[in-house]
Structure formats: structure tokens, C-alpha cells
Amino acid sequence: MxxxxxxxxxxxxxxxxxxxxxxxxxxxxxxxxxxxxxxxxxxxxxxxxxxxxxxxxxxxxxxxxxxxxxxxxxxxxxxxxxxxxxxxxxxxxAALVGHDALVEVDSLDLAAGASVQGEITAPSAGPVTVDIVDADGKRVRRMTVEAGAAGPAAFEWDGRDDAGNAIAAGRYAIRAVAGNADPSAEDAALLPFCVKANVDSVSIESTGLSLNLSGLGSFPLSAVRRIG
Structure with a gap:
């Protein structure tokens, strides 16, 4: 051997x-x-x-x-x-800092009396019913948005409840449905909703890049639907 x-x-x-x-x-x-x-x-x-x-x-x-x-x-x-x-x-x-970003959400954390701007994707022309619901599931505001055609319909909430009082700071859900149906119903066909906010900074996370949006918090880059 x-x-x-x-x-x-x-x-x-x-x-x-x-x-x-x-x-x-x-x-x-x-x-x-x-x-x-x-x-x-x-x-x-x-x-x-x-x-x-x-x-x-x-x-x-x-x-x-x-x-x-x-x-x-x-x-x-x-x-x-x-x-x-x-x-x-x-x-x-990093070049996005200072620009407005549109991100799809179903809930968000808001400061007391803070306003919200965004878009609802309407399936067709006509009314869209929107409910603002607090963390306890209680509706604080119901609004109607008129969509001129199928596609994005501009939306704005002034941060006040149905009585005209500024809402308290906390987490709120936004539920939108086509027509005059009840957005809070269990079988409600909810429409996609996007919120617009300013990009304060960009974070490099282990899962990828995140945009830190003013008043909304951190969102992954994949959640951005439009810039500007």
C-alpha cells in the first residue's frame, strides 16, 4: 500500500x-x-x-x-x-427624500388632528363610501367621495370626527367601498386605498430599503405606488 x-x-x-x-x-x-x-x-x-x-x-x-x-x-x-x-x-x-410618496395602507398611526390625503381606486364612476375606524373598531367618521371614472379618486380627511372634533392620536383604519354600502360590514368588498406623505429619510434594513414617511412611519420600497 x-x-x-x-x-x-x-x-x-x-x-x-x-x-x-x-x-x-x-x-x-x-x-x-x-x-x-x-x-x-x-x-x-x-x-x-x-x-x-x-x-x-x-x-x-x-x-x-x-x-x-x-x-x-x-x-x-x-x-x-x-x-x-x-x-x-x-x-x-436617497434621491426620493423630500418628495411625496403614495403608499397602499389599510391603517395608519396619526397624530391628534392630523389630516390625510390619498387616493381610492374606484371600480367605476359614482360614489365611494369611506369609514374612518379607531383601534377599538368604532367608526369616527363617514365620508363620501365622488369618483369621476374608474381608477384613482382623490381623497382628503381633515382629521376630524363626524361631530367636527379633532380626533385623538392613535391608530386608525380606512375602509372604502363602492356605492352606498356599509364599509364596516363583514362581507364588504373593500377598495385599495393609498396615502400620500413626504419622504423624510431612507433606511437600509436587513430585508431591504425602507422609506420613512412623515406622520406615517416606515414602509418598504415595494409598498410605494407613486412618487410625486
Whole structure:
């Protein structure tokens, strides 16, 4: 049986070859191209003369190593490309600061008496009934928006209840339905609703970019329906 000299537990050379021992702290635990070729050379030098290494097996080992090296290089290139794309996206998002962003919501946190501007996606021309509901599910305001055609219909709420009093700070849900139906009904077909707010800043989160909207909080970039 053939052996590779210098690989005993007491030999430093063997441990250096395999990346083990006292030198392991200064070297990577993974075999590099030079280490692989060194091992292949030692294998050829110490093969059994009566049973030499099969040439097809040797070529197969080389092909395997080349494939792994190619995959590693491709992964590194893709990682670098992703980093560049992320940096470019961050710079583009930073240019949104100071602009108005339209984001789709079903509820939002409001300061006392704060107003809300936005759009309701109407299915057709005609009235749209809108309810403003507090965190306890109590309706504080009902409004009617007249849609001139199918598509976005402008909406504005002055932050007051049905009695004309400024609402208290808190979380409010906005429910809109076509026609004169009750938006608070369980089977109500709610319409998409978007709120407009100014972009104060941009945050880089582990899940992606987020826009910090004045009076609304943080929203992922994917939630933005329109800028300006």
C-alpha cells in the first residue's frame, strides 16, 4: 500500500500540507489550488508502481477541481454584482427624500388632528363610501367621495370626527367601498386605498430599503405606488 511521506501525527510537514497543526490558525481550512496540485504531485510520486493511478481517474479529479473553482469564482462575481446593485438602489432611494410618496395602507398611526390625503381606486364612476375606524373598531367618521371614472379618486380627511372634533392620536383604519354600502360590514368588498406623505429619510434594513414617511412611519420600497 502506498503512503504519502511526512503525514504522520508527529511531522510538521504533513500537517502543513493538510492545513492542520500549529499553522492552522494562519491558514484557511479549505484547500486552495496550490494545495490541491501539491497533493496530486505527492500522489503521483508515491503511487504503487505495480498499481499506478488510472489516467481517467486522475483527469476526473482535475476536472472536478476545475468545476469547483469555477463555481466559487462565479459565486464571488455574483456577490460583487449584488453589492453594486444594492448600493445603486440605495443611492436612487436617497434621491426620493423630500418628495411625496403614495403608499397602499389599510391603517395608519396619526397624530391628534392630523389630516390625510390619498387616493381610492374606484371600480367605476359614482360614489365611494369611506369609514374612518379607531383601534377599538368604532367608526369616527363617514365620508363620501365622488369618483369621476374608474381608477384613482382623490381623497382628503381633515382629521376630524363626524361631530367636527379633532380626533385623538392613535391608530386608525380606512375602509372604502363602492356605492352606498356599509364599509364596516363583514362581507364588504373593500377598495385599495393609498396615502400620500413626504419622504423624510431612507433606511437600509436587513430585508431591504425602507422609506420613512412623515406622520406615517416606515414602509418598504415595494409598498410605494407613486412618487410625486
Amino acid at each position: 502506498s503512503t504519502i511521506p511526512g503525514t504522520s501525527a508527529s511531522g510538521d510537514n504533513g500537517y502543513s500540507l493538510l492545513g492542520l497543526g500549529v499553522q492552522s490558525e494562519a491558514r484557511s481550512s479549505a484547500l486552495g489550488q496550490a494545495d490541491f496540485l501539491h497533493l496530486m504531485t505527492e500522489q503521483l510520486k508515491n503511487q504503487d508502481p505495480l498499481k499506478p493511478l488510472d489516467s481517467q481517474q486522475f483527469l476526473g479529479q482535475l476536472a472536478q477541481f476545475s468545476t469547483v473553482q469555477g463555481i466559487d469564482s462565479m459565486q464571488s462575481a455574483m456577490g460583487a454584482m449584488a453589492s453594486v446593485m444594492e448600493s445603486d438602489q440605495t443611492l436612487r432611494a
